[in-house]
């Protein structure tokens with residue numbers, strides 16, 4: 216019985232590592248990668264630089280952070 220674990224894992228992959236908001240990633244939502252917003256939105260180099268190295272390829276960032284709007288950097 217690890218449904219709780221699965222749920223936690225799902226919300227982890229579905230949240231932005233930079234701001235903690237839902238990343239709206241199509242893959243995390245069980246949809247095809249081609250339907251993800253990241254296919255049409257250019258990634259900010261700043262956002263990529265802020266991404267923790269161990270989380271690259273594990274989690275997606277959210278559309279706001281991808282555009283360089285990082286709420287965490289504006290306390």
Ligand SMILES: [Zn+2]
Nearest residue numbers: 231234277280
């Ligand atoms: Zn974000």
